Amino acid sequence: MKIEQIYTGCLAQGAYYITSNGEAAIIDPLRETQPYLDRLKKDGTRLKYIFETHFHADFVSGHLDLSRATQAPIVYGPTAAPAFDAIVAEDNQVFELGQVKIKVLHTPGHTLESSCFLLIDENGKETALFSGDTLFLGDVGRPDLAQKAANLTQDELAGLLYESLYNKILPLADDIIVYPAHGAGSACGKNMMKETVDTLGNQKKVNYALNQPGKEAFVKAVTDGLLPPPAYFSMNVAMNKKGYHSFDEVLSQGMKPLSVTEFEQLAEATGALVLDTRSDKSFAQRFIPQSVNIGLGGDFAPWVGAMVKDVDQPLLLVTEAGKEEEAVTRLSRVGFDNVLGHLKGGFDAWVAAGKETDAVHRITAEKFAEEQENKQGKVIDVRKNSEYEAEHVETAINKPLADINSWIEEIDPKEHFYLHCAGGYRSMMAASILQARGYRNFTEIEGGFNAISKTAVPKTAYACQSKTVK
Structure with a gap:
C-alpha cells in the first residue's frame, strides 16, 4: 500500500493517490487529469475508484474527465x-482496493453530502482518514457555504458538523493519519495550520473546534468571524455537481494565439476582460489600457475568483512568454x-504595433517616507484586516482588496491617496482595477508594507490591553 499527497500550493488543495x-x-483530483493518467501508466496501475469528499466550492474537480479516460x-x-x-x-459502506479497504463515513455539516474516507490497511488496521472539508488541521470546514442548497441555517449546519466530528471522528484512534483537502490559505476555513498532514491524536489536542465543551459552544466557535465566501464558490459547486467542458477543450481554446489586431477586435466584439498575468513590476511600467493585473506569481486562481464575479466572463490573456x-x-x-485566447508575442507585440499603453504611478517606500513627512495624502492599506491589525502605517485606513467593489465608490476622485499591500502583488491588482474604472488620483508603493516597515514612517498596531484592578 502507498499513499501520496499531491498538494497544489496556489489552491492550498490536497488530492490523494492510493495504490x-x-x-x-x-481522492479529490484537480481539473487537469493528464498528470494522474501519466502516473497510472508509469506505475502500471489500474484506477479503480475516484472518490469525492463533497461537491467542492473552491475548485473544479477533475472527476468527470478522469472517469471518462479510465472508466473508473x-x-x-x-x-x-x-x-x-x-x-x-451508504454510510459505512466499504470499497476494496487491492489488499486494503476504504470505508465511507458520512459526516454532514460542511455540506450535506460531505464524507470522510477511512483507510483500513492489509492487516485490518484503521490507518488514515481522508477528511475532505470536514476536518482540517487546526480547523474544521465552514458551515455557511451550503445553506441555500441544504435549506438550513449556518448554525443548523454547524450543529450537524458537531455531531459528525464528535460522534464519528473523535472516537477514532489517535494514531490515525489525517489527510485534509485543504491547508493554510484556503478560504474554506479560517484557522488552518501550515502543515498538511498530522495525527488525529494531535488534532484532538490542538484543534480549537475539537475542544469545545458542547454543541452550543462549538457552533459559536466555528461560525464566529467567518468572512463572506468568494462569489465563484457557488458557481464551482454547480460545475462539480452538474458537469463542465472537457479540460482539453478549454485548454485548446485558451491556447489560441491572437495577433494584436485580432486581440483588439475580439475584446471590442465580446466585451472580454483583458487579464494581464505578468508581475506587478512589469505591469506598473506599461500595460494595455483597461486591463486588470493578477500575477501568476501569487495566488492567481483564487484572486481571479475573488475579483472577477462571473466564471462565464470572457477573458483575453496577456502573459509572459511560455x-x-x-x-x-x-x-x-x-x-x-x-x-478566448492570448496575445501572440505578449505585451511586447502590443508595444511593437505602436498601440497605446498606460502605467501606474509607483514610488519606492523611501520616497513615500519622504512625502509622508509633509503629510501628503491619506494612505489606503488593502491587506486583510488581520494583517492591518498586526501592524500598519499610523495614518492608514484599511480597505481590503477583496472588498474593493464595495469601497471603490467611497473614493473621492479629486483627493490623492497612497496605496499599498504587503509586497505589491495585491496593491497592483487594486491599482489596475482603480485605473480601469477611471481613478488616477493615487500613488502605489513598491514593496508594500514589507518595504515601508524598514523606513521611519510611523507605524502602530492594535493590542489587547488589560487593566490592573487594585
Whole structure:
C-alpha cells in the first residue's frame, strides 16, 4: 500500500493517490487529469475508484474527465445527487482496493453530502482518514457555504458538523493519519495550520473546534468571524455537481494565439476582460489600457475568483512568454473556462504595433517616507484586516482588496491617496482595477508594507490591553 499527497500550493488543495496490489484510487483530483493518467501508466496501475469528499466550492474537480479516460466510477457519500453517473455510497459502506479497504463515513455539516474516507490497511488496521472539508488541521470546514442548497441555517449546519466530528471522528484512534483537502490559505476555513498532514491524536489536542465543551459552544466557535465566501464558490459547486467542458477543450481554446489586431477586435466584439498575468513590476511600467493585473506569481486562481464575479466572463490573456498554458490551466481550476485566447508575442507585440499603453504611478517606500513627512495624502492599506491589525502605517485606513467593489465608490476622485499591500502583488491588482474604472488620483508603493516597515514612517498596531484592578 502507498499513499501520496499531491498538494497544489496556489489552491492550498490536497488530492490523494492510493495504490495497493495493482489498483489505485484518487481522492479529490484537480481539473487537469493528464498528470494522474501519466502516473497510472508509469506505475502500471489500474484506477479503480475516484472518490469525492463533497461537491467542492473552491475548485473544479477533475472527476468527470478522469472517469471518462479510465472508466473508473466516481464515488460520493450519502445524499449526493450528481447530474451524472456515480456511486452514491451508504454510510459505512466499504470499497476494496487491492489488499486494503476504504470505508465511507458520512459526516454532514460542511455540506450535506460531505464524507470522510477511512483507510483500513492489509492487516485490518484503521490507518488514515481522508477528511475532505470536514476536518482540517487546526480547523474544521465552514458551515455557511451550503445553506441555500441544504435549506438550513449556518448554525443548523454547524450543529450537524458537531455531531459528525464528535460522534464519528473523535472516537477514532489517535494514531490515525489525517489527510485534509485543504491547508493554510484556503478560504474554506479560517484557522488552518501550515502543515498538511498530522495525527488525529494531535488534532484532538490542538484543534480549537475539537475542544469545545458542547454543541452550543462549538457552533459559536466555528461560525464566529467567518468572512463572506468568494462569489465563484457557488458557481464551482454547480460545475462539480452538474458537469463542465472537457479540460482539453478549454485548454485548446485558451491556447489560441491572437495577433494584436485580432486581440483588439475580439475584446471590442465580446466585451472580454483583458487579464494581464505578468508581475506587478512589469505591469506598473506599461500595460494595455483597461486591463486588470493578477500575477501568476501569487495566488492567481483564487484572486481571479475573488475579483472577477462571473466564471462565464470572457477573458483575453496577456502573459509572459511560455506562461500561456499555465495561466489557462490555473484559471480552469476555479471554473474560468471562457478564455478566448492570448496575445501572440505578449505585451511586447502590443508595444511593437505602436498601440497605446498606460502605467501606474509607483514610488519606492523611501520616497513615500519622504512625502509622508509633509503629510501628503491619506494612505489606503488593502491587506486583510488581520494583517492591518498586526501592524500598519499610523495614518492608514484599511480597505481590503477583496472588498474593493464595495469601497471603490467611497473614493473621492479629486483627493490623492497612497496605496499599498504587503509586497505589491495585491496593491497592483487594486491599482489596475482603480485605473480601469477611471481613478488616477493615487500613488502605489513598491514593496508594500514589507518595504515601508524598514523606513521611519510611523507605524502602530492594535493590542489587547488589560487593566490592573487594585
